[in-house]
Amino acid sequence: MGRAFAEKVLARAAGLSEARPGEIVDVYPDLYMSHMASWRCIRTLEKLGTDKLYDPDRIAMVMDHISPARIPKTADDQRMCREFAVRKGIKKFYDVEAGIAHVVLMEEGYIRPGMVVIGTDSHSTIYGALGAFGTGVGFSEITAAWVTGKLWMKVPDSIKVTIEGPLARGTSSKDVMLKLIGTLTADGATYLSVEFHGSYTQGLSISDRMTLCNLAMEVGAKNAVVCADETTRSYLAERGVPSGHYAEVHPDADAVYVKSATVDGRSLAPQIACPHAVDNVKPIDQVAGTKVDQVFIGSCANAKYEDLVEAARILKGHKVAPGVRLLVSPASKEIVARTVKDGTYSILLEAGALITNPGCSACAGDGGVMADGEVTLSTANRNFQGRMGSYNAEIYLGSPAVAAATAIRGAITDPREFLS
Amino acid sequence: MVPGGYDAVMEKVGGKVIKFGDNVNTDVIIPGRYLVSIDPQELAKHAFEPLGPEVQKRLWSSQVVVGGRNFGCGSAREQAASCLIGAGIKAVVAKSFARVFFRNCINTGLLVVECPEAAEAVADDGELWIDYASGIAVVHGKEFGFASYPESLRQILEAGGLIPYLAKYVLPQEKALKG
Numbered sequence: 115m116g117r118a119f120a121e122k123v124l125a126r127a128a129g130l131s132e133a134r135p136g137e138i139v140d141v142y143p144d145l146y147m148s149h150m151a152s153w154r155c156i157r158t159l160e161k162l163g164t165d166k167l168y169d170p171d172r173i174a175m176v177m178d179h180i181s182p183a184r185i186p187k188t189a190d191d192q193r194m195c196r197e198f199a200v201r202k203g204i205k206k207f208y209d210v211e212a213g214i215a216h217v218v219l220m221e222e223g224y225i226r227p228g229m230v231v232i233g234t235d236s237h238s239t240i241y242g243a244l245g246a247f248g249t250g251v252g253f254s255e256i257t258a259a260w261v262t263g264k265l266w267m268k269v270p271d272s273i274k275v276t277i278e279g280p281l282a283r284g285t286s287s288k289d290v291m292l293k294l295i296g297t298l299t300a301d302g303a304t305y306l307s308v309e310f311h312g313s314y315t316q317g318l319s320i321s322d323r324m325t326l327c328n329l330a331m332e333v334g335a336k337n338a339v340v341c342a343d344e345t346t347r348s349y350l351a352e353r354g355v356p357s358g359h360y361a362e363v364h365p366d367a368d369a370v371y372v373k374s375a376t377v378d379g380r381s382l383a384p385q386i387a388c389p390h391a392v393d394n395v396k397p398i399d400q401v402a403g404t405k406v407d408q409v410f411i412g413s414c415a416n417a418k419y420e421d422l423v424e425a426a427r428i429l430k431g432h433k434v435a436p437g438v439r440l441l442v443s444p445a446s447k448e449i450v451a452r453t454v455k456d457g458t459y460s461i462l463l464e465a466g467a468l469i470t471n472p473g474c475s476a477c478a479g480d481g482g483v484m485a486d487g488e489v490t491l492s493t494a495n496r497n498f499q500g501r502m503g504s505y506n507a508e509i510y511l512g513s514p515a516v517a518a519a520t521a522i523r524g525a526i527t528d529p530r531e532f533l534s
Numbered sequence: 535m536v537p538g539g540y541d542a543v544m545e546k547v548g549g550k551v552i553k554f555g556d557n558v559n560t561d562v563i564i565p566g567r568y569l570v571s572i573d574p575q576e577l578a579k580h581a582f583e584p585l586g587p588e589v590q591k592r593l594w595s596s597q598v599v600v601g602g603r604n605f606g607c608g609s610a611r612e613q614a615a616s617c618l619i620g621a622g623i624k625a626v627v628a629k630s631f632a633r634v635f636f637r638n639c640i641n642t643g644l645l646v647v648e649c650p651e652a653a654e655a656v657a658d659d660g661e662l663w664i665d666y667a668s669g670i671a672v673v674h675g676k677e678f679g680f681a682s683y684p685e686s687l688r689q690i691l692e693a694g695g696l697i698p699y700l701a702k703y704v705l706p707q708e709k710a711l712k713g
């Protein structure tokens with residue numbers, strides 16, 4: 115009987131010849147990511163009364179979520195992390211200027227096919243964009259991994275998601291995922307390993323793969339993956355990681371899936387997740403015209419270079435509607451540099467955008483919060499009540515193209531109106 | 535020792551229930567703005583704040599949180615479990631859980647039970663008791679079975695969470711091995 119991706123990758127990381135779904139195994143992850151929560155791990159380590167780390171080279175710390183500090187307590191916490199990294203020789207330490215941990219670690223070439231990566235962030239599923247097994251854990255678990263190098267994991271069953279492309283005009287990987295989330299619902303893949311297959315994924319950009327794997331979290335996935343191919347290999351090669359430096363893992367052709375789902379991208383319309391649930395998804399024509407106070411282009415789901423270029427393509431020559439705020443928070447420093455270089459940055463500025471430093475920004479409620487009764491159209495991955503300021507504010511989720519079109523009109527707008 | 539953790543699994547635990555619907559997310563359980571703290575008591579003051587002070591007051595006087603499907607969906611924040619411990623909650627019972635929340639409960643020593651029948655049967659404000667060792671949930675005299683944990687996870691839960699477990703069992707062992 116064939117094995118799915120998760121079964122194979124977890125067996126390897128647990129040093130076993132086989133790991134069957136439902137089994138609980140001790141896994142030795144290749145990388146442990148902690149973001150702003152790192153200080154909690156350090157405090158927990160102190161409580162544990164040990165100072166010995168299993169392998170400092172497997173520790174990655176990125177000061178996202180709140181960057182830079184806004185209150186002295188946060189500044190203190192960040193200093194604690196900085197000093198800890200120096201003291202412990204943690205080389206994969208990135209400070210407040212770097213951007214969102216997930217994106218930074220991929221850009222730096224630390225995430226490789228076949229790896230198991232755990233992170234103090236639920237969207238750690240994103241690492242599947244490079245053929246790795248990524249999953250979110252709590253900070254105690256990261257601390258435990260720092261010390262013992264291992265963590266218990268239940269081997270998940272797998273779901274096969276087939277996406278057929280090419281995508282219809284005006285749609286993107288975000289629309290594909292919103293459609294899937296609306297269909298499967300918020301717990302449609304709880305504890306499952308999501309494998310993306312189908313013609314759309316072949317040769318798909320790493321940026322779009324990030325969006326797919328990131329948003330898979332919103333159906334409850336344990337991890338999500340687009341298996342490594344030539345696109346993955348050349349992305350890594352460009353970042354100084356030749357293909358001999360990792361071992362790809364692929365599911366068997368006869369792997370067993372407990373569930374399957376299909377999205378036909380060829381007939382897709384732009385999709386919107388309405389307040390306050392990510393699976394409250396509607397095609398755009400049902401919500402077009404809804405007035406917004408703010409548009410947020412940001413987050414690890416959709417503030418990558420390609421996303422900003424897409425938004426700029428629509429915003430070029432237009433202005434943000436009067437009274438509307440357009441917030442753009444690029445996902446990383448590298449992305450800022452690229453957009454400055456190719457002029458995307460100026461297009462956004464000229465349209466009237468407020469471009470913040472790279473980081474989680476408004477997605478984590480770190481700036482860009484809303485007043486009572488306000489509405490934001492966001493490219494992020496969650497629209498829970500109170501996530502961006504007032505508990506009485508509303509968040510709609512859509513693609514970067516929808517965000518750009520919406521900023522111009524000041525109301526939720528179908529981006530196809532701006533595409534010739 | 536994580537407050538509430540040790541007692542929670544040593545005997546029959548339970549009490550008054552506060553009941554929620556499906557898909558209760560972590561931003562509702564503990565809003566992101568309060569994550570600057572890791573103190574369960576401090577966090578407990580803000581647990582379920584988006585739902586208003588009435589719900590919060592009821593939370594503090596309850597011992598069992600009951601949820602519908604996909605309880606605890608959303609972020610990986612461990613404080614979604616520890617804030618409940620701080621609020622005096624002894625057990626969380628739901629029809630189903632989001633996976634990171636489920637892990638975080640075990641790892642902070644909070645009894646977490648997936649038992650759709652008991653979650654359905656119990657009324658808001660009713661009583662629910664858990665006999666952990668035998669895998670039985672009791673709602674007003676009626677018993678419902680649930681799958682008990684594998685040994686390895688039970689040890690973590692019984693130690694009061696992952697960190698106390700490491701301190702108690704794993705680290706001393708490693709030290710002893712090195713002699």
Ligand code: SF4
Nearest residue numbers: 237413414474477478
């Ligand atoms: S951008 Fe948003 S979803 Fe992504 S890591 Fe930051 S807070 Fe989490």
